[in-house]
Amino acid sequence: MTYAADDPGTPGGSPHSADPLARLTHERESRRLAEEKKNERLVWWYLAYFLFGIHIVAFIMIYAVSHAK
Numbered sequence: 001m002t003y004a005a006d007d008p009g010t011p012g013g014s015p016h017s018a019d020p021l022a023r024l025t026h027e028r029e030s031r032r033l034a035e036e037k038k039n040e041r042l043v044w045w046y047l048a049y050f051l052f053g054i055h056i057v058a059f060i061m062i063y064a065v066s067h068a069k
Contacts, residue, residue: 017023 017026
């Protein structure tokens with residue numbers, strides 16, 4: 001028997017369950033998955049800005065070395 005919580009991409013519990021604990025579990029898992037997706041997206045943006053910044057610094061250093069007396 002498999003449960004919805006066994007799949008990491010789906011929240012556990014059921015939103016239409018008669019059991020309040022199952023509904024609460026589903027709601028919390030849904031929120032956690034949404035927050036995790038948002039945080040993962042932010043990590044990719046931070047990585048992109050970091051790599052862009054490193055390239056700008058590298059180009060400035062190359063320019064400085066090539067134009068040094």
